[in-house]
Amino acid sequence: MWFLKGEIDEMEGINMVIAVGGNPNSGKTTIFNALTGSKQHTGNWPGVTVEKKEGEFTYKGIRIKVIDLPGTYSLSSYSIDEKIARDYLVKEKPDFVVVVADASNLERNLHLFLQLKELGQDILLVLNMSDIAKSKGIRINRKKLSQILGIPIVETIGNRGKGIDKLKEAITNFVPQGITTPGYFGRKFISLIEKMVDILREDSILYPPYFVAIKILEEDPEFIKIIETSHSKEKLMNLIIGAEKLSNGDTSTFIAEKRFGYIHGVFEECIEKRITVKERIYLSDRIDKVVTNRFIGIPLFFFLLWLTFEAVFKLGNPVAGWISDYFSWTASHISLFLSAHNVSPISISFVKDGIIGGIGSILVFLPNIFILFFIIALFEDTGYMARAAFVMDKIMHSLGLHGKSFIPMVMGFGCNVPAIMATRALESKKDRILTILINPLMSCSARLPIYILFAGIFFAKYQGMVIFSLYFLGILLAVLVARVFKAIFFKGEVAPLVMELPPYHLPVFRNILLISWERTKMFLKRAGTIIFGAVILIWILSSLPIGVDYASPNSIIGHIGRIFAPIFRPAGFGFYQASVALIFGILAKEVVVGTLGTLFGGAAHLGTALQNYFNPASAYAFMVMSLIYIPCIASIAVIKKEAGTKWALFAVSYSLTLGWTMAVIFYQIGRLFL
Amino acid sequence: MPLSLAHPGEYIVTGIGGKRGMFVRLQSMGILIGDTINVIKPPPGPVIIAKGEIRIGIGVGMANRIYVVPKRGNR
Numbered sequence: 088m089w090f091l092k093g094e095i096d097e098m099e100g101i102n103m104v105i106a107v108g109g110n111p112n113s114g115k116t117t118i119f120n121a122l123t124g125s126k127q128h129t130g131n132w133p134g135v136t137v138e139k140k141e142g143e144f145t146y147k148g149i150r151i152k153v154i155d156l157p158g159t160y161s162l163s164s165y166s167i168d169e170k171i172a173r174d175y176l177v178k179e180k181p182d183f184v185v186v187v188a189d190a191s192n193l194e195r196n197l198h199l200f201l202q203l204k205e206l207g208q209d210i211l212l213v214l215n216m217s218d219i220a221k222s223k224g225i226r227i228n229r230k231k232l233s234q235i236l237g238i239p240i241v242e243t244i245g246n247r248g249k250g251i252d253k254l255k256e257a258i259t260n261f262v263p264q265g266i267t268t269p270g271y272f273g274r275k276f277i278s279l280i281e282k283m284v285d286i287l288r289e290d291s292i293l294y295p296p297y298f299v300a301i302k303i304l305e306e307d308p309e310f311i312k313i314i315e316t317s318h319s320k321e322k323l324m325n326l327i328i329g330a331e332k333l334s335n336g337d338t339s340t341f342i343a344e345k346r347f348g349y350i351h352g353v354f355e356e357c358i359e360k361r362i363t364v365k366e367r368i369y370l371s372d373r374i375d376k377v378v379t380n381r382f383i384g385i386p387l388f389f390f391l392l393w394l395t396f397e398a399v400f401k402l403g404n405p406v407a408g409w410i411s412d413y414f415s416w417t418a419s420h421i422s423l424f425l426s427a428h429n430v431s432p433i434s435i436s437f438v439k440d441g442i443i444g445g446i447g448s449i450l451v452f453l454p455n456i457f458i459l460f461f462i463i464a465l466f467e468d469t470g471y472m473a474r475a476a477f478v479m480d481k482i483m484h485s486l487g488l489h490g491k492s493f494i495p496m497v498m499g500f501g502c503n504v505p506a507i508m509a510t511r512a513l514e515s516k517k518d519r520i521l522t523i524l525i526n527p528l529m530s531c532s533a534r535l536p537i538y539i540l541f542a543g544i545f546f547a548k549y550q551g552m553v554i555f556s557l558y559f560l561g562i563l564l565a566v567l568v569a570r571v572f573k574a575i576f577f578k579g580e581v582a583p584l585v586m587e588l589p590p591y592h593l594p595v596f597r598n599i600l601l602i603s604w605e606r607t608k609m610f611l612k613r614a615g616t617i618i619f620g621a622v623i624l625i626w627i628l629s630s631l632p633i634g635v636d637y638a639s640p641n642s643i644i645g646h647i648g649r650i651f652a653p654i655f656r657p658a659g660f661g662f663y664q665a666s667v668a669l670i671f672g673i674l675a676k677e678v679v680v681g682t683l684g685t686l687f688g689g690a691a692h693l694g695t696a697l698q699n700y701f702n703p704a705s706a707y708a709f710m711v712m713s714l715i716y717i718p719c720i721a722s723i724a725v726i727k728k729e730a731g732t733k734w735a736l737f738a739v740s741y742s743l744t745l746g747w748t749m750a751v752i753f754y755q756i757g758r759l760f761l
Numbered sequence: 762m763p764l765s766l767a768h769p770g771e772y773i774v775t776g777i778g779g780k781r782g783m784f785v786r787l788q789s790m791g792i793l794i795g796d797t798i799n800v801i802k803p804p805p806g807p808v809i810i811a812k813g814e815i816r817i818g819i820g821v822g823m824a825n826r827i828y829v830v831p832k833r834g835n836r
Binding site for chain 2: 160161163166189191192194195198199223305306339340343344347371372375376379380381473474476477480481484490514515580581582583584585587588589590
């Protein structure tokens with residue numbers, strides 16, 4: 088019989104909970120998608136698979152919940168992904184783990200398998216990409232392998248959906264193997280481990296004592312702490328010293344060697360590989376010779392980046408135009424309809440400028456954002472993204488950043504929220520926090536409408552150049568700020584780059600569409616909640632106290648704005664409307680334009696009204712302020728989640744200071760020339 | 762010699778320096794001391810090494826800390 092996991096699952100009628108784990112690039116996500124189809128949801132912003140994804144499927148009447156674990160190489164404490172995977176298995180106790188392994192690369196994939204076994208997990212092994220393995224001349228004796236490892240094995244070709252039914256069958260027929268102690272460490276070593284286990288069992292530890300003992304011997308920083316709190320610390324220390332002697336001084340290497348030695352033995356038994364004397368140089372390597380060439384690599388990357396932004400704007404803008412036309416058409420028709428039915432003008436303005444205008448101003452970005460996410464997903468799926476990080480490593484290092492910092496920075500042009508989540512790919516905490524802190528300076532797509540509005544009115548002739556200058560200013564500041572923070576808070580070397588470069592492959596269109604749509608959907612959700620709420624809030628604050636003129640200086644919003652306005656006098660926009668727009672811009676930067684529209688009496692009057700209040704110098708200063716002044720609410724929330732409250736507060740305060748200072752500088756200098 | 766001075770071709774890994782985390786990471790990726798690796802993209806700049814079907818990109822900093830000797834018969 089199946090055990091029911093947790094009351095909630097029971098209520099939902101879930102019969103079984105399984106986790107899908109495996110190395111990065113093993114096709115784990117493809118298998119997850121193939122199992123769950125469209126029946127999946129991401130609990131949060133997805134950064135490929137770093138966030139917890141859940142799905143479910145029903146097979147022969149059994150409802151099975153599937154959790155997608157982050158792709159990992161081991162279960163150490165050196166990376167967040169590995170900790171997430173490990174903690175999930177220990178705390179949530181799924182029925183068993185489906186380990187997805189790249190069949191053509193089994194040796195390394197089995198290393199994770201062994202560690203999961205050491206953690207006491209029941210496992211079903213999936214040999215994925217078995218077609219590629221065959222084409223490389225690798226033959227796996229599946230029966231024998233299954234016998235030796237003592238687990239069921241299923242072969243699949245995930246991206247073509249082959250073997251998925253067999254996998255579902257195997258999942259529903261799964262019989263727990265029970266915990267077995269692996270014998271590959273040798274008798275003497277194992278008896279040492281067992282003595283440690285006896286001690287550790289009496290210390291209350293979350294993890295299985297066997298796993299803890301091995302992790303202590305591997306000198307894993309998180310588990311070494313357990314020695315200190317153990318009830319018989321000295322005995323434990325003696326055993327550790329004993330293990331050290333057995334392994335000639337380096338226990339951690341000894342353990343790794345034993346694992347790989349065992350895997351090697353299994354290999355000899357079950358795998359036949361027609362080995363060519365020299366390592367084969369595949370097509371992928373030939374592409375890499377060009378793509379990572381020291382003269383071609385970087386220019387090629389920048390060319391692709393330029394091409395990306397061309398596509399985002401050239402392909403996206405016409406569609407954005409249609410959407411905008413559609414919304415203004417709807418708004419005018421609805422307001423005509425409402426006024427024909429004697430609805431009060433203020434309610435009409437609420438519907439027209441508030442609701443329709445507010446939502447419209449967000450949906451306008453949908454094409455641009457979707458195209459950006461699509462291209463980023465395309466780069467990830469083909470394997471180019473890893474090369475981009477690789478190629479940029481040297482330049483990023485000289486800036487005090489990591490090669491992998493570059494991907495989040497590029498993503499920041501789309502939206503800082505998924506970009507900040509994507510920093511999880513960085514192993515070192517220092518590098519991560521630094522990358523997170525500077526990310527809001529990468530001008531996200533939500534800031535673009537502010538630039539378009541102001542540059543269009545005050546710099547009509549040079550609109551493109553002015554907008555580009557703001558993007559450039561953002562990048563320049565990011566670099567400078569990174570250097571300063573590096574010198575103050577994150578002294579020491581940047582973690583070196585070590586990353587797997589998956590073989591290039593043709594993109595799977597469906598996967599890319601799924602990923603980019605998932606990410607776009609998150610953006611839309613935000614548009615539907617935060618921004619909609621903001622619009623209503625502005626409308627209410629502008630209409631109260633009762634009887635006041637809409638958004639006049641005497642309304643609540645006017646009062647709030649007037650408090651802050653004097654602060655911005657040195658920057659050239661010391662009137663309450665600008666302050667109010669900036670305050671509401673914290674909710675989401677897109678709101679700045681909408682708020683100005685509402686405060687200056689609707690989008691139609693905005694152009695003339697702005698010209699009465701701003702001049703080119705203060706307009707530029709206002710754009711600079713909008714670029715820098717504060718990360719939006721969603722970004723602050725994600726910074727808090729990823730880096731902690733302290734750093735979130737720091738990000739807010741540094742950006743406010745920097746934004747105000749830069750705005751004042753640009754205004755004071757601009758005043759002399761413009 | 763450090764990997765940062767290697768040419769394309771086969772080498773044996775003789776030592777991995779630097780922080781423990783990186784050592785463990787390389788280990789779990791399947792690169793152990795004594796293993797034969799193939800340098801696909803040589804220095805200067807970051808290096809790509811191959812072991813079997815695996816391709817690993819190694820930044821300049823790390824390439825200085827991985828020690829290798831040329832495999833016999835390789836130049």
